[in-house]
Amino acid sequence: MGDSVDQRWVPLSDGNSIPILGLGTCSLDKLWMTYLSPALVRKGLEHTLKSLKLDYIDLYLIHWPMGLKPSEDVLFPEDASGKILQSDVDFCETWAVMESCKDAGLVRSIGVSNFNHKQLEMLLRMPKLKYKPVCNQVECHPYLNQNKLLKYCKSNNIILVAYSPLGSSQDPRWFDPNNPIVLNDPELRKIGEKHNKTAAQIALRYQIQRDIVVIPKSFNLGRMKQNKKIFDFQLSDEEVKAIDGINKNCRYITLKQLIDHPKYPFHDEY
Numbered sequence: 001m002g003d004s005v006d007q008r009w010v011p012l013s014d015g016n017s018i019p020i021l022g023l024g025t026c027s028l029d030k031l032w033m034t035y036l037s038p039a040l041v042r043k044g045l046e047h048t049l050k051s052l053k054l055d056y057i058d059l060y061l062i063h064w065p066m067g068l069k070p071s072e073d074v075l076f077p078e079d080a081s082g083k084i085l086q087s088d089v090d091f092c093e094t095w096a097v098m099e100s101c102k103d104a105g106l107v108r109s110i111g112v113s114n115f116n117h118k119q120l121e122m123l124l125r126m127p128k129l130k131y132k133p134v135c136n137q138v139e140c141h142p143y144l145n146q147n148k149l150l151k152y153c154k155s156n157n158i159i160l161v162a163y164s165p166l167g168s169s170q171d172p173r174w175f176d177p178n179n180p181i182v183l184n185d186p187e188l189r190k191i192g193e194k195h196n197k198t199a200a201q202i203a204l205r206y207q208i209q210r211d212i213v214v215i216p217k218s219f220n221l222g223r224m225k226q227n228k229k230i231f232d233f234q235l236s237d238e239e240v241k242a243i244d245g246i247n248k249n250c251r252y253i254t255l256k257q258l259i260d261h262p263k264y265p266f267h268d269e270y
Contacts, residue, residue, distance in 0.1 A: 008231065010213055012134040013157045016109045018059065020208050022215035023224055030063035030113060031098070034071040036089045041097035043072070045106055045242040059255030060107040061137055062098065065091050065119045066261045076238045076257075086261050091119070092126050099130045111135035111161075117152040118267040124156060137161040139168075140242050141184050142203055142211060143250040150210065161213040166200050179250060187246050195233050198226065205230045 009017045035044035045060060067089035069077040077085040085153030098110045111133040112120070124132060136153055140146045140162035153160045184187070188199040195202070200216070204227060207214045216227050235243075251266065258264055 008208070010159055010211070011053055012109055012159060013132055014109055014134055016134070017059070018109075018135075018159070019215060020211075020213050021204070021228065021230070022213070023217075023227075029057060029059060030061045031094070032075065033064050033066055033068040034075065034077065034092060036062070036067035036087065036094045037070045038089075038093045038097045040070055041074070041094055042104075042106075045101050047072075049106065056106050056108065059109045059111060059134070060098070060101070060108070061111045061113045061135070062091060062094060062115075064114045064255070064256055065112070065116075065263045065265055066136075067091070067263070069093075084257060087256070088262055091263070092122060095123055095126065095133075096128070102131060109134045111137065111158075113137035113161075114139075114265050116268045117149055117262070117270055118268055119265060120152070120156070120158065132156070133158055135159040135161045135213070137163055137215075139164045139251060139253050140207065141165050141167050141182050142185065142188065142206060142246050143167060143180065143248045144252075145244060145247045146270065147247070149243070150212065152270070154211070157212055159211075161215065162207050163215055163217075164252060165212075165214040165216050166203055167205055176252075179252060180248065185246055187242055191235070191239050191242070195235075197230075197233065200227065201230050202235070202243070205233065205235055206240060209235055209240060 008020045011017045031041060031044050035041060067087035069085035069087050071077045073110055101107050102110050115136050120136060128209060136158055138146060140160065141164060146160065147222050150160050182203060183199045188202045192199050192202045204214050204216060208230065253268060
């Protein structure tokens with residue numbers, strides 16, 4: 001599929017499509033961990049629709065494979081000692097209700113986020129699976145290129161969607177100062193100079209040439225406009241290979257407070 005001047009659309013397995021370049025995402029398009037109980041799934045989606053004043057949304061995702069104690073008003077329920085209260089809810093049961101929400105016309109497409117390949121396989125092997133996830137939204141950038149997960153998703157007609165495609169923001173709540181900064185990488189800057197593009201534009205172009213949907217988040221209007229200017233040039237095979245070579249398997253978003261959860265997705269390689 002060729003690039004248009006300012007956009008390209010990616011077909012989904014259910015017949016719908018999404019733009020290959022978005023401008024960030026919000027928590028309202030995802031089912032939060034406290035709503036994974038089958039009894040709360042539709043309620044969570046209806047809350048989203050009410051907040052957005054819509055009758056349906058285009059795409060709705062299970063935010064994480066991990067469940068927390070059911071709650072409609074607390075993101076991270078805790079006990080008296082401050083420990084996050086977990087739930088070992090079966091996300092396959094959650095998915096079955098997501099399918100019913102699609103059938104009810106409340107959402108056009110359904111997918112997941114932060115699932116590893118084994119967890120995706122569990123969904124795909126559901127005996128009464130009606131709709132496979134159209135996408136898996138994960139952290140993905142040149143320092144965490146997700147090549148193995150990408151290969152798995154492509155083999156199952158699941159679109160990989162990259163959040164934090166430029167690396168994480170340097171907000172101290174999320175960013176470990178010991179982690180390297182993607183956009184300071186000399187290889188990205190060198191390739192950028194050749195094409196008269198920024199390191200960020202090179203990082204985004206690298207992803208879309210791998211058929212990965214990117215959703216760079218920015219609150220700066222100038223950078224948002226700059227991020228869209230990635231359809232007027234092409235990286236060579238050698239340049240893509242060079243960017244592949246700077247992968248460090250460096251994950252910025254780890255949610256370490258849930259590392260002991262039985263469904264924590266990042267213990268596996270991909």
